[in-house]
Amino acid sequence: MTAVDAQTVVVGAGAIGSATAYWLAERGQKDVLVVEQYDLGHGNGASQDHSRAIRHSYHDNAYGRLTQAAFDNWDRLVAESGQQVLLRTGGVEIGLKGTEGEEMIARYRKVLDDQGHAYERWDNARLAERYPQWRIDEPADVTYSRDMGLVDIGKAGQTHRALAAALGVTFRPRTRAVRVESLADAVRVHTADGGSVVARHVVVAAGAWSDDILAEVGQTWRTTISQEQVAYFVPRVLRDFTPEAFPVWGWYGPTLFYGFPVYGEVAVKIARDMSGRFVTHETRSMEPVAEETELLEAFLRERLPDAAGFELYSKTCIYDMPPDRNFVIDAMPGHPRVVVGVGAGHAAKFAGLFGEILSQLVVEGRSQHPIEAFAADRPALTDPSFRPVFGL
Numbered sequence: 530m531t532a533v534d535a536q537t538v539v540v541g542a543g544a545i546g547s548a549t550a551y552w553l554a555e556r557g558q559k560d561v562l563v564v565e566q567y568d569l570g571h572g573n574g575a576s577q578d579h580s581r582a583i584r585h586s587y588h589d590n591a592y593g594r595l596t597q598a599a600f601d602n603w604d605r606l607v608a609e610s611g612q613q614v615l616l617r618t619g620g621v622e623i624g625l626k627g628t629e630g631e632e633m634i635a636r637y638r639k640v641l642d643d644q645g646h647a648y649e650r651w652d653n654a655r656l657a658e659r660y661p662q663w664r665i666d667e668p669a670d671v672t673y674s675r676d677m678g679l680v681d682i683g684k685a686g687q688t689h690r691a692l693a694a695a696l697g698v699t700f701r702p703r704t705r706a707v708r709v710e711s712l713a714d715a716v717r718v719h720t721a722d723g724g725s726v727v728a729r730h731v732v733v734a735a736g737a738w739s740d741d742i743l744a745e746v747g748q749t750w751r752t753t754i755s756q757e758q759v760a761y762f763v764p765r766v767l768r769d770f771t772p773e774a775f776p777v778w779g780w781y782g783p784t785l786f787y788g789f790p791v792y793g794e795v796a797v798k799i800a801r802d803m804s805g806r807f808v809t810h811e812t813r814s815m816e817p818v819a820e821e822t823e824l825l826e827a828f829l830r831e832r833l834p835d836a837a838g839f840e841l842y843s844k845t846c847i848y849d850m851p852p853d854r855n856f857v858i859d860a861m862p863g864h865p866r867v868v869v870g871v872g873a874g875h876a877a878k879f880a881g882l883f884g885e886i887l888s889q890l891v892v893e894g895r896s897q898h899p900i901e902a903f904a905a906d907r908p909a910l911t912d913p914s915f916r917p918v919f920g921l
């Protein structure tokens with residue numbers, strides 16, 4: 530048997546890699562090494578911000594079947610660490626009647642029904658009564674969910690890393706993995722400094738950089754990277770946008786806008802999903818695009834005028850999207866010791882659960898959670914003629 534330097538190497542200390550490291554140690558692995566190309570908690574990836582939306586409503590039951598376990602996983606982390614990484618602020622999802630938004634709301638509500646999650650169906654009057662901050666004259670269809678809220682994704686990553694380190698996990702920042710090589714009964718992870726580490730398993734949680742690592746170990750798909758942007762605005766009426774007074778929200782339509790009450794900054798946050806700005810690591814910019822912030826501000830002015838004070842700042846971020854924008858949670862075909870987790874630009878709410886499942890795939894070779902839909906050899910990933918779809 531090949532001698533190893535570590536039981537498992539995790540490539541990437543973002544939300545998913547950090548959770549995986551914690552859960553591997555929680556499962557008794559004493560020798561876990563996490564390599565991260567940047568500093569821990571850096572802002573170049575997808576996991577460095579104050580808030581990410583979490584909800585039970587989804588466009589497909591493949592995700593709906595996992596949301597309760599995701600909430601339970603976060604509740605367990607809060608109990609374990611004393612860190613408040615999950616806030617159930619309540620949430621509203623709004624679609625204007627007679628528009629694409631109404632169809633989307635209905636599709637998301639079907640998953641709530643199928644999975645037996647409670648919600649309320651509101652009209653304009655009920656919305657105005659509970660959340661008078663909204664300006665909507667057109668007839669709207671609204672779903673209110675008590676459990677909807679936010680995950681503090683930056684704090685969640687820090688918390689998983691703190692608990693993992695306390696359980697003996699080693700984090701090696703500023704160490705870039707450049708190649709993963711499958712051996713007979715182990716894997717070798719080559720690093721940019723010319724070194725390498727041999728382990729029984731490797732978990733690749735490299736987000737938008739996954740293609741750089743997976744190409745040699747059975748990857749058949751290409752990851753599309755889109756540059757996304759969020760904006761923080763200081764509300765004109767601050768107390769009306771506290772988490773007690775204002776929910777996490779989604780506005781469904783041709784453009785999917787979403788936002789958060791005042792959290793992390795003395796400002797509300799707004800963004801839209803899937804800007805369509807496709808980039809590479811070379812063309813990706815950390816400089817916010819003014820037109821994008823203007824678009825978000827215009828939405829606030831029209832729909833939440835009291836939130837539309839001055840811009841505090843905007844920041845960019847990146848989605849890592851397989852061709853069907855579904856997760857990849859699996860061992861690589863033909864490389865059973867190479868386990869991969871890809872969040873497809875909507876996995877923060879599931880990051881803790883991702884870690885739990887990926888650790889199960891490493892330690893037990895299987896998971897009790899329903900992840901068949903996220904197989905690495907599904908047609909959308911193996912069929913070169915598959916036409917990419919990135920809507921949620």
Ligand SMILES: Cc1cc2nc3c(=O)[nH]c(=O)nc-3n(C[C@H](O)[C@H](O)[C@H](O)COP(=O)(O)OP(=O)(O)OC[C@H]3O[C@@H](n4cnc5c(N)ncnc54)[C@H](O)[C@@H]3O)c2cc1C
Nearest residue numbers: 541543544545566574575576582706736846872876877878
């Ligand atoms: C603007 C925006 C809004 C979002 N909103 C939501 C939301 O509301 N709800 C939700 O659920 N999700 C949301 N998401 C998605 C969510 O944030 C991501 O799915 C999640 O953070 C992905 O985590 P990750 O660990 O896979 O990726 P990352 O955080 O990008 O981590 C990958 C890590 O791997 C490291 N790495 C890569 N290659 C190497 C290498 N070769 N060697 C060493 N290290 C390497 C990188 O440096 C990075 O730290 C949003 C994403 C964005 C961008």
